[in-house]
Amino acid sequence: MRETILASLIIITITSCAPTRFVKPLAKKQQAVNLSLGGALISYSKLTIPMPFVTATYGYGIDSTLTGFGALNITSLVYGNAQVELGLTKQLLQQKGVWPGVSVSPVANIIYRNKDASKVYPQVDINAFWDYNNKRNFFYVGISNWFELAGKRVYDQEQEHHWLFNPMIGETFVRNKWNYNIELKVIAPNIANNTSIVDYKTPFGSHGAFGIYIGCTRKF
Template identity: 40%
Template sequence: MKRKLLIFPLTISTFLFSCSSSRFVEPLTKKQNAVSADFGGPLVNVPGVATMPLPFSSLTYGRGLTHSATIYGSWHTTAAVFGVAQFDLGLVKEVWYNRDRHMGISITPSVNFARDVFEQNTKLWPILEANYYWKYNQQGVVQADLLSNRKIKYNFVYAGVGSWFELSRTRAHDQPQNNWAFPMVQVGHTFRRNKWSFSTELKMMVPYMSNQDIVLDYKSITGERGATGIYIGVIKRF
């Protein structure tokens, strides 16, 4: 694996290196803090071993500004091992919530910044994501409890869409940049307990773009286009 591919998403290959799971699909409550760790990546075929997700990782800190808005920052720890300082900053905003049916929609605008400390190259990509989530098995918890410090246990499923956006007009070797958006679709599930949450996510990335003749042998549910990623995450609130 080439180190520089971790930073410059000029093709489908390098975009997939940078992709991660959704951050705080459901906003934190006001003044609540949280830290999280995420692991996983796109599925690749490792010759002689198996088809497995790339072992990428990141650490995130978030804080609730209000009961419907959370800010966060993430550090990509695997990229750091390869000499790339990469992080993202974002806002999770709940734009709709149905109290009777326990479902909501959140949007997440963010930016991802990366700098290769060896080659002194820097990139910045805007990202926009939206998720629908539905809570179930709340064990009798009423809506008022969700805005308090009482013990809260429930689960939720979510589905969403999003995209990374390329700002540069050129890619490697001064070739024209023909792709300005890198879309993704995800579905996930979260076990939410009073202080801890445990999540799994399946993500489909750039489903229209060929995954042939690039650095790694990516695997996708759509065959020779895009890639499928698997992620797990854990959140600790305080």
């Protein structure tokens, strides 16, 4: 598929749209809806602010170790771009003492504006997490991996980067019906950002970006 999506939707912006969806699976048959806000840090009117991406997510516990989910980027939709995620979170290992639990989340990111501007990005997130405070909270670290399948960029330029990685850390505060989350992410540090009209704030100079996200989840 040729990369003809809008030039302003550069890869750093796309991969910075949202935090990790589900680090830990839901209970069997449990449902959850999530709303998150945040994105890459940018310079705006002499201030440093996160891009105001708003995303909504629905998840369903298929069993105690597997959750399916779908997400919609509301901000992108307002500007005429449908950006949808469809994925699963599978817990591979249980936490044992200081050894963390481990989960993996394969995701399909689908971006569509019209028949000439559409993309699919496969994504695989791997997270390690530690419950504490009698499982009322958990801390996690992970890496989100995006894959560019196209061999060409816009204007028939060679595609130089096929693997886009985003290390992250986060904290989730667990309550009976609600979860609250904050996540920090290093976005695509292997991608140059100095060709963008956006002034990204990053400790890596002319590469990547730094993102911050907050979210809340209602379980039922």
